[in-house]
Each structure stands twice: as structure tokens, then as C-alpha cells.
Amino acid sequence: MPRIEIEPKLDFKDVLFRPKRSTLKSRADVDLVREHTIMAGNVVTGEMVEELLLTGADIVKVGIGPGSVCTTRKKAGVGYPQLSATMECADAAHGLNGHVISDGGCTNPGDVAKAFGGGADFVMIGGLFAGHDQSGGEIIEKDGRKYKLFYGMSSDTAMKKHQGSVAEYRSSEGKTITIPYRGDVNGTVQDILGGIRSACTYTGAAKLKVI
Template identity: 60%
Template sequence: MLMAIFGKHAVCLDVANGYSEHFVDAVKAVRAAHPTHTIIAGNVVTGEMTEELILAGADIIKVGIGPGSVCTTRRQTGVAILNFLLYLIAQMLVFLRYLTAYDLKFKTSSAHGLNGHVIADGGCVCPGDVAKGFGAGADFVMLGGMLAGHEESGGETIEENGKLFKQFYGMSSSTAMKRHAGGVAEYRASEGKTVKVPYRGEVAGTIREILEVCDLLVPMLEQEN
């Protein structure tokens, strides 16, 4: 979907905590090296950092720290903020600084005021949560757990006592650290877990349900997207 909208060349700079001068510098360096690429950067939870990353060269900001169903960052670090609230914060706070420079019809977001976009990343457990993300002003909503267990999803298929399951793990889990190329420092703590979820068949039915609820709920939230 992102490729269809922004073109085929995209780079995602993905860290658990985007509040780092090194991370901002990395965004600037990637933008300098790839001036026409779409750059996705995150994760952050405030309007100020949303602004800084966009001004550094990012096109799309991932918002959310630790809300995913197989993410343990909140438990490991004790750091969290309510997802719906943080979407609103990232969308609105910085925009207030630019209010005089933009027509009020663009008031939906700070990111939009700077020509940027927002991905609401993680924490959705039902179609209504997806709609709330869009209702709060996000341009995209990232899903993991809601799509896990389907035929098309990643993860090994496991049979136990005649029942099918699929493996589902976070990208900061020990499973991901061991499996994927590049490796990480041995001292790094895992911020994700690995679980088995019941096999759910093809994903089309789940996607259809999400779209139907969004069609119903987003207009109720009076949010233009």
C-alpha cells in the first residue's frame, strides 16, 4: 500500500525509541543519500519529535512505543502512553505552532502541516481500534496480531493434538534476533515475545471485517482522511 502511494523506493528506519540525536542524524544521512526515496522513521510518541524527524527528512512517522501484542517494551521499561492519546498528540501539538501559516482545513495534524504522514503503530485488537487510529488522524494503521495466524501471515505452521497454530513473534524478540540477518549485541534485552496463535485460514475475511467497521465508525468520529 505504501509503495502504491509513494512509489517503489522506500526506506524504513525502525528503532524502539526514536528520541536520539544519532537517530535524527541517521534520518538526515539517508535523506541526503536518497533524495527521492520515501523515508519512514520511528518510533516516537510526541508532536515535537514528529516535527523534528519530518524536518530531518522523513516522510512518514511511526507513532507508538510498545503497544503491540507481542511487544514487551512497556513491561520491560515501564514507559507507555495511551495509543489514542499519543496519536492525537503527534497529530496536533506541533501544528499549533504553524496555525497562522496554514488554512484551518489542514488542522487534522501537525505532521500534515509539515507535509508528513503518520502511521499508528500497534495495539489494535479489534476493527474498532483500527477505525479509532484513522479517526485520530493517522494516515496508516499498522497491524500485527490482528493478522497473525492467517494463511498469508509469516511464521511457522505448527500442528499440536490435531490442531493447527502459527508462530507469531515481535521483531525485537529473541526469536527474531536469532533468525534474521545482521545480529544484535549480546547484551541487548529482548523487547518482544514469541507465541502460538490458532490457525485462522485466509486473511480476506478479516480484512473485509476491518474495512466494514472503518466505513461505519470513521464518519462517526467526524474525521476526514
């Protein structure tokens, strides 16, 4: 499967979100970059979604702790069941003509279909795509077998790579694992698409919006 090079006009704010203290400063600030699509997250409640959309976000990313290499729920004791969060947040977003991305928690094609069924406009996938040629990370050879590193974006590995070190006041909220090298991603993509098509067949849905 060839890599597609694009230049999206997207401004994405991906930080710890605190209620009543928005990651987006004001509608005036947002208007300065209005030619871009603005995506913010991550959140797990309708109230948080509404605050971000009313401030100027176009898309809100939903999910705290569901990822396969995320340890936030264990380290911080904070999280929310992913499908429940997706349903609540999608309902709030669609009432304001906004969109949501269900981020994390998909371990098989059926989970992707459930996310769309819960109201997600988009689904973000990490672990299912890890280990493929098109995913990040160097190939590691051990005992004659090939592996790739896969790690959470709040892990020690990610913070050292992107920020130089782990701040003294922070705790790692992700883990680093090695997974078997899986070759080209096309087979996995087709498997996911096949699962979604089957979900549409079983539910009588002609399009994702009505699964």
C-alpha cells in the first residue's frame, strides 16, 4: 500500500484538558487561523465537547485511557469507557454541528464498527496499525525474528524523543512494547473495511451514519 503525501490545513491541540479552562483561548484567537480545521482533545464528556466547540473547535477527539499502550487509568485513576464516552460526546457535538473522533480502544474491526455505531464521525487507530511498514519505528531483529517498537505518546520513550526528557513533576502514562513485524498495512486495512461492511449488512445500514 503506497504512502500518501498530503498537506492538510489542520491545527490540532492535543493536551490534557481541564474543564472550565479550555485549551482554546478564545473565539477571537480561533478566528486568526480560521482557514484551518481546528481539532482539540482529548475529552470524555458532553460538557467538555460543548465548551470546545463553542470556543471554535471543529472536531473534538474523544478518549482518555482506552489505548492498548496507555496507562492513564492506572497511573491517574482517570478514564471513561470508550463506547459510552463516544456516544455521549457525539450526541453533544452533533447538536452543535460539530464532529468527534473516537480515539483508542479498538483491538479488532468490530470495535471500529461499534465506534461508528456510537456516533463517531471518525475513528483513530493505533495498535491495529502498529508493526506495519507504514507505521513509525525502526525494525528490530531478535533471535532471527523482526519486531517494531510501539509506545504511547505519554510514555517515557515518547517524552524523551519529542521533549528531550521526562519532567520531574510528571509520571509516564504509557508503556513501550515490542510487537512482531507485520509487513504491509493493506491486509489490516482491508480486514477493518470488511468488518465495517459486515456491520452495515447486519444492521441494514446503507452508510456509516446509520449503523
